[in-house]
Amino acid sequence: MPVYTQELPIVAEAEVVVLGSGSAGSTAAIAAARTGADTLLVERYGFLGGTSTMVLDTFYGFYTPADQAARVVNGIPWEIVERLYAYGMVLERPSSYGAGQAVTYDPTTLKVVWEQTVGAAGARLLLHTFCVDVLKDGDRISGLVVASKQGLGLIMGRVFVDASGDADLVFKSGAPFEAAGTDGQPAQSLTTTFRLGGVNAERARAVKRDELVKRMKAANVSGEYRLPREEGSIHATPIADVVATNMTRVAYVDGTDPFELTKAEVEGRRQALEYTRFLREQIPGYEHSYLMNFSTQIGIRETRRIWGEYRLTREDVLSARQFEDAIAQCGAPIEDHHAGNNTRWEYVPDGGTYDIPYRVLLPQGVSNLVVAGRCLSADHDAHASVRSMGQCMAMGQAAGTAAALAVREDGTPHRLNVGKLQERLRMDGALFSGATAVAAAK
Ligand SMILES: Cc1cc2nc3c(=O)[nH]c(=O)nc-3n(C[C@H](O)[C@H](O)[C@H](O)COP(=O)(O)OP(=O)(O)OC[C@H]3O[C@@H](n4cnc5c(N)ncnc54)[C@H](O)[C@@H]3O)c2cc1C
Structure with a gap:
């Protein structure tokens, strides 16, 4: 444990601490607070949304790319779209590339929608706060070491959600991960929009x-x-x-x-x-x-991917695999922005979907941590399919719900009864297990 931590002030405490307010983290904070946990969302920038508000303006992953596009994500993610509709700031359009029906929004409005939805759920916000390290107690994280204009401080918590995109908490905990570009395939390229x-x-x-x-x-x-x-x-x-x-x-x-x-x-x-x-x-x-x-900063597609209790694979994607511990689903193609001058596309057969299992959100070796979003446990190609914001939000809903349910038990998402988690997610509108279509594309 770093020596400096003994001297640091505790700046905040919560039952569930979510690091990173991208599409995954903001959704996780909403879900955790609605599931009854005292929740704090910590973000280094002065606004919410991460890539969704500082780089992009289009949600993919809500719809399958088939001719008869079906919507395969519902729950909190779709509620965010409905809130954007209420501001008249959404345009649904067929994708020119085959990534599925696109949900284009105004990113400035989305910043406010995230704030309003997180606030209404009862989660607290702490902006302008960068997490630089973790405090460990055996196989558990006990607190985050954060930096702000006031210096270093501690945020204590019971269960943590790593939605930093880069798996910063997994990295700082010493848990295993795979750095993009080290598995024989170059990391996806970056884009300034x-x-x-x-x-x-x-x-x-x-x-x-x-x-x-x-x-x-x-x-x-x-x-x-x-x-x-x-x-x-x-x-x-x-x-x-x-x-x-x-x-x-x-x-x-x-x-x-x-x-x-x-x-x-x-x-x-x-x-x-x-x-x-x-x-x-x-x-x-x-x-x-x-x-x-x-874009406020250059868009980063892929960095650290955790080694979780399960690793989603290219074969899972291309065989439309279903899992018993499903918490979300995806019909988006593998979309690899490699270093060349084009992009590689490979599709889930027959316009179908595969399930995202809960275990890809559970890092090995840290018992009170769950991840959400683009740092999930997946190989390069599976990641290139599952990283769309529709799925990052769906993973966020599952991670936040799991963290809050774990708080009511022994604080260990790894030991959570998955059936109970799935029951709560279904009740809150989430879709998984099979190609459940709730709406045809407009
Ligand atoms: C150029 C580009 C184009 C894309 N196009 C599309 C598209 O059109 N449609 C689509 O659906 N998907 C698209 N994607 C993929 C998708 O946008 C991302 O996979 C998704 O937004 C990732 O969400 P996330 O919440 O996991 O991470 P992020 O959005 O990266 O959020 C992470 C958050 O954590 C914060 N954070 C990180 N580290 C710390 C720290 N240590 N302390 C405090 N805060 C921290 C960050 O500031 C950020 O707010 C694209 C990605 C890129 C880069």
Whole structure:
């Protein structure tokens, strides 16, 4: 145990402490508080949402990508979409890539929706607080060591949820994980997203995807532009003349290394400017567009994946496997943004779904910790399917519910009766075990 901890003040205490407020962590905090636990959500930035509000504007994973798209995620995640609808800030649209029906929202509104929903559930928030270490007591975490403008402090808790995206609590606890890029497949590349205003939507819409790709290739061949990804996407948003992009590509970066991330941030913005120039000069409808913003930070797809009680595999995805300890389901394809100029897609057969088992959220060797979101236990390819925000939220609902139920027992999510967890999740609208469709896509 680090010596400095003996001197540190306790800045907060809760029964369930959730680290990280991305789509997984915010949903986990809502679920834990609604299940009756005194819950604290801790976040390093000054707003909620993580990647969902600082990089992106489209939820995937709610729908299967089949022709007859079916919605396979419900519960708290869908409630978030309904709250966005109440603000008139959602646009459901067919995906131009085959990732399934897209749920595009306004990310600024989503920041408020997360705050309101977490607050109404009764969870407390602590923003501007970075977790740098953990306090251990045998195989349990007893507290988080956090840093803020006031210095170092401790947050004590009974059960912890690691929704940091990077498995920071698993890493700091000394529990096993696999770093992306160390299993023979390069880590997925990083992307700085950007939004353009002043777009003539009608003229821009007339340029179909094939034509856009053709023009990107031609631009590279001409030597006038350097566009690392030739099939990057642009889509409409709920705001009339604004489009959002997913075009830049920065490869071979360890998303947990600040030195590598520094270079990646600079390179991502450089590429974003180059794509903006290309669009303004080469694509009808963009002549008078202007750069509205870059993502708050570069988007990181994959870093540490924990070694859990079970590891979701590529075979599980491609055989649409069902599990007895299912807590959520997924029909999203394997979508691998490797270092090349295109993206690799592989689909769950027959537009079906596979289950996400509870055990992929349980890290080995730490008994009062459950994870949620993109740091789950999965191999590279399974991760490339299950990381969509629809599933991160569904995992968050399961992790938060499990943490709160565990508080009522011996504080050990690993020993929780899974049937009891599933019963509570079903009651709260979650979908799993089989391709349960609740709604056809609009
Ligand atoms: C470029 C890009 C494009 C993508 N496109 C899509 C898409 O279109 N649709 C889709 O559904 N999915 C998409 N994904 C995948 C999806 O966005 C992510 O897998 C998902 O958002 C991860 O959610 P999360 O909650 O697990 O982690 P994150 O969203 O990364 O949240 C982690 C949170 O924890 C906080 N945090 C981390 N460490 C600490 C710490 N030590 N102390 C305090 N706070 C901490 C962070 O600030 C953050 O708020 C994309 C991902 C990327 C990067």
